[in-house]
Amino acid sequence: MxxxxxxxxxxxxxxxxxxxxxxxxxxxxxxxxxxxxxxxxxxxxxxxxxxxxxxxxxxxxxxxxxxxxxxxxxxxxxxxxxxxxxxxxxxxxxxxxxxxxxxxxxxxxxxxxxxxxxxxxxxxxxxxxxxxxxxxxxxxxxxxxxxxxxxxxxxxxxxxxxxxxxxxxxxxxxxxxxxxxxxxRLAERRGDRPHVPGDLDGGMIAVSESMCEALKQASYAGHGRGPVLLRGEPGTGKSRVAAFIHAASVRNELPLVRFYASRLRESGPDALTGEQAERELLGYRKGAFPGAVQTRKGLFELANCSTLFIEDIDCLSLSLQTQLLHVLQDQAVVRVGGGQLVDVDVRLVCSSSADLEELVAKGQFLEDLYNRIAVFPITLAPLRERTEDILPLADLFLKASAEAAGRTVERISTPAQELLAQYPWPGNAEELAQCMEQAVQVCDDLVLRAAHLPQALQTSDDKRTALPFNDAVARFEQELLVDALQHAHGNMLQAARDLQVSYRIVNYKVKKYNIDPRSYA
CATH class of the missing domain: 3.30.450.40 (GAF domain)
Structure with missing residues (x-):
């Protein structure tokens, strides 16, 4: 060339x-x-x-x-x-x-x-x-x-x-x-620290009693040294809690290292074979297999003196489970291709959405490995069982999605809040985050309304009883009034102009619904 x-x-x-x-x-x-x-x-x-x-x-x-x-x-x-x-x-x-x-x-x-x-x-x-x-x-x-x-x-x-x-x-x-x-540093002085994905401030809110207790346990685990097992349905925030535990530990000066075992069951560009997973975890020597042109460290070595988070550990094959057990027992790894033992000092945090006890009973998960990783188990409840967290999380995800999309969406309307609160969220907080991201993309207003939410939420409220007509109209009027007063910074005359009605009507409605315009000044 x-x-x-x-x-x-x-x-x-x-x-x-x-x-x-x-x-x-x-x-x-x-x-x-x-x-x-x-x-x-x-x-x-x-x-x-x-x-x-x-x-x-x-x-x-x-x-x-x-x-x-x-x-x-x-x-x-x-x-x-x-x-x-x-x-x-x-x-x-x-x-x-x-x-x-x-x-x-x-x-x-x-x-x-x-x-x-x-x-x-x-x-x-x-x-x-x-x-x-x-x-x-x-x-x-x-x-x-x-x-x-x-x-x-x-x-x-x-x-x-x-x-x-x-x-x-x-x-x-x-x-x-x-x-x-x-x-x-400037942002921290102003108190508006930017969102960093994976940070607790960027997606974990503890309002419900169960979530407060889980984060309390995670804080205790952070100060310990033994393995931690995070349990809960997919999307409940196990990855973020793992980051919180690492941040609270004495190992936090080094980065948290992650391994996504779920890739062993996926198809597509991110999928892993058992051999590839073994090389990624343990590393390999030059010449260990075709294409191994140089020796590589595995994730255990990269996590030396730090924390290794294995997400969905139940996806590991029995062969990989056995090798993982040996690493935990010996505190050392042997790279693929052989060679000397390499000492590692790694704290292990694992997560699982499966019933590990049942897998152990079926012979699909090693009992000795289970006993080693379940020293400090923490269970994260699904979102449908901690409904107090839904709206605070929705507000958090709304702000993050609007900022990422370069849009301004100030709040969620009352009818939209009701749909969010009543939906069962089978995908938990992860599904809620995706929902708010999609809603922001179609929102053409400063207020995110029920019509902006995905169709699945609008058609899932079979048990919801419809409001009487007069109550529905009153609620919609309150929404419009609040929006107008927010834009007018509490000035009722300007709000009346924006709504294209008389000042007398705005004044009457404000008193009727007990709205304080001064709160928007």
Whole structure:
């Protein structure tokens, strides 16, 4: 391949990164240049946020799925590149066991026709020291691109080129990281800390007695050292409680590492085979299987001195359960392909939606493993059994969805609240979050109304008795009055103009429904 285009691009990058331009603008132009000159798709830069210990999408040439999406170190290809400090080449996106595709939407055709290159961005060296190796430098981010599938040689040349680019932008990436931390501290001083997916503040509300008790137990578990088993139906928030337990533990200075065992029962690009799951958990040696071109650490090693969360542990095969039991007994792992024992100090938090006792009785789950992981069990009740949490959670998800969609939705109308409160929520809090996200997409008002909710909620209220006509009209009038007074900041004359009625009617209705306009001033 002709190296001239690479050299010309590097010269243009160097020329465009002077002090006369802001680092955000410089990086945006750089990514656009990569796309224009080399046919890379969706070039993007991810930076590690030391305040939240997550990897955040900072600059991209392309429309991301959502600005709220983050990776944890070790999660997906991006997280693995950050943790290992080594580049990764995914020769085909479709069916790759680690590639998660969280930042961008890709069609099935693109997944089949594209490769993915990801290289670490290392902190710039302050000065040369004898014997100092590049590997000792701290990883501060990850530079990644999609590219059409090609031979391994072509992809390797692209990878080498991107590593040079990553070295050139190291200083700008450092500025981005510093600015990110500064903005986070400012937000905390103002008391409006931004939502981080996976954080308790971003999706766990304890109003009901059962949820308050569960979080109280999780707090106790956080201060302990033994394994924790989180039980409950899918969507009840087990993943977020696992993050809470880790944050409350003495291991919280290192990131929480996650393994989604449910991928063993899925189909599609995120699915795992038993062999792939074994390699992901235990790691593997170079040459252990075709394609093992270098030795890799598994999630147990990456979680050393931290916490490993295994979601849906009941999905593990008996073979993987046996290996997991050995790791817990020996506090050491043997990578796939053999070799010496590698000592690990890992705290295990597991979750399950299944009846593990029944699986043990059927011989589908190892009793010894069950006894080891169930040292501290915590059960999360389904949403239908803690109805007090539904509306506070709905308000929380409404604000997050509106912010992500760039819209302003101030509140949920009373009829919509009634539908939300009466729905049984078989998918629990996860279904509620999806419901509010869908409703925000079709909401064309400052108030989210019953008509904006998914059809399933509007047709599931068979037991609901209809309001008498006069009561329904009165409730609708109150809604309109409250909305108008909110927009007019309590000014009844302006509210009357907005509603296109006389001031006398507004004044009469306000008194009739005992509404205090001053509360909206």
């Amino acid at each position: 002709n190296p001239v285009p690479y050299m010309e691009t590097l010269q243009r990058i160097a020329a465009g990164m002077g002090p006369q331009r802001g680092f955000q603008s410089s990086l945006k132009s750089l990514l656009a240049l990569l796309a224009e000159r080399h046919g890379f798709l969706r070039p993007h830069l991810v930076i590690f946020d030391p305040e939240t210990r997550t990897l955040r999408l900072c600059v991209a040439d392309g429309a991301p799925r959502s600005g709220q999406v983050v990776y944890e170190p070790g999660m997906g290809v991006t997280g693995q590149v950050f943790v290992t400090g080594k580049p990764v080449i995914v020769e085909c996106l479709k069916g790759h066991p680690v590639f998660l595709s969280k930042f961008f939407v890709r069609t099935e055709e693109e997944l089949s026709s594209l490769a993915f290159l990801s290289v670490p961005v290392l902190a710039p060296q302050l000065g040369w020291e004898p014997g100092r190796e590049q590997a000792a430098r701290k990883v501060i981010g990850v530079l990644s691109v999609d590219t059409p599938r090609a031979s391994r040689d072509v992809l390797e040349r692209h990878r080498c080129f991107l590593e040079v680019v990553a070295g050139m932008i190291a200083a700008q990436a450092t500025y981005l990281q510093d600015d990110m931390a500064r903005q986070q």
